[in-house]
Amino acid sequence: MHWIAPTPDPDADRITRFPTVPKHIAIIMDGNGRWAKQRGQQRIAGHWEGANRVDDITTECAKLGVSYLTLYAFSTENWNRPAAEISMLMQILIHYLKTMEKKLVQNRIRLIAQGSVERLPLNARKQLDRTQEKTADYAPRMYLNLSLSYGSRQELLDATKQIARKYADGELSLDSLGENDLKNYFYQPHVPDPELLIRSGGESRLSNFLLWQAAYAEFFVTETLWPDFREASLHEAINYYTGRERRFGKTSEQVRPSENSFAEESNS
Numbered sequence: 280m281h282w283i284a285p286t287p288d289p290d291a292d293r294i295t296r297f298p299t300v301p302k303h304i305a306i307i308m309d310g311n312g313r314w315a316k317q318r319g320q321q322r323i324a325g326h327w328e329g330a331n332r333v334d335d336i337t338t339e340c341a342k343l344g345v346s347y348l349t350l351y352a353f354s355t356e357n358w359n360r361p362a363a364e365i366s367m368l369m370q371i372l373i374h375y376l377k378t379m380e381k382k383l384v385q386n387r388i389r390l391i392a393q394g395s396v397e398r399l400p401l402n403a404r405k406q407l408d409r410t411q412e413k414t415a416d417y418a419p420r421m422y423l424n425l426s427l428s429y430g431s432r433q434e435l436l437d438a439t440k441q442i443a444r445k446y447a448d449g450e451l452s453l454d455s456l457g458e459n460d461l462k463n464y465f466y467q468p469h470v471p472d473p474e475l476l477i478r479s480g481g482e483s484r485l486s487n488f489l490l491w492q493a494a495y496a497e498f499f500v501t502e503t504l505w506p507d508f509r510e511a512s513l514h515e516a517i518n519y520y521t522g523r524e525r526r527f528g529k530t531s532e533q534v535r536p537s538e539n540s541f542a543e544e545s546n547s
């Protein structure tokens with residue numbers, strides 16, 4: 280597929296409400312099962328309600344001028360869940376892709392996916408291909424990157440194998456391989472690292488998500504369960520992000536030179 284850089288619309292809402300909006304937001308959508316249990320319902324009811332939030336949050340991110348939204352929908356470890364739950368999750372995925380298609384096109388959102396998607400059942404893979412094709416015709420405003428059968432360790436292993444193969448074929452010199460080159464072997468090499476990583480459901484762990492890419496992401500964990508994660512929760516996460524000082528290993532004075540010079544002046 281030919282890669283086109285996303286061009287978010289300038290949005291008045293965004294400018295007045297948030298001084299900075301992350302270019303790439305990644306979300307671990309957790310808590311569907313607990314949400315259902317709290318209501319005395321089957322876990323699957325939580326997954327259905329969670330799918331509605333995928334719709335809302337995707338649309339809101341595009342509206343706010345986010346360029347990339349990566350959602351953790353199904354992990355490599357989730358294959359260990361009961362077969363009936365996995366099967367229902369696949370049905371929900373197919374249903375979601377079918378019903379979201381029109382809206383994705385209307386909003387100029389392009390669907391991409393990352394993970395060992397070849398492990399998905401054939402009907403899910405077919406629908407995934409269809410929706411990707413249908414949303415590939417325009418210059419996108421935002422990329423929706425669905426993590427399906429995704430595991431970061433598997434992604435790193437796959438990348439390592441590709442590099443080893445290239446090296447063995449004499450197509451690669453190891454000395455020339457830098458940190459940024461490693462990324463070229465990931466599932467979605469064009470997608471930049473996320474600046475903001477959100478996890479709903481209260482757990483402070485990565486669960487094998489974007490281990491390499493999240494090296495400098497700001498981590499926002501909320502107790503809110505995914506089916507309750509509405510636009511206001513997203514705004515809260517962006518506000519949290521806005522308030523962070525991103526130092527990337529430097530000192531505060533280095534990243535805020537204006538305040539630093541003020542401190543120096545008052546010292547003299």
Ligand code: IPE
Nearest residue numbers: 308309310311312313314352
């Ligand atoms: C997240 O919700 C969805 C998937 C992992 C597919 P869970 O199903 O993990 O919900 P909890 O954590 O059991 O509440």
Ligand code: IPE
Nearest residue numbers: 307308309351352353354486
């Ligand atoms: C992480 O949630 C995976 C997804 C949200 C798709 P899990 O519910 O699988 O994570 P753990 O098992 O609690 O770490």
Ligand code: MG
Nearest residue numbers: 309310311480
């Ligand atoms: Mg969970």
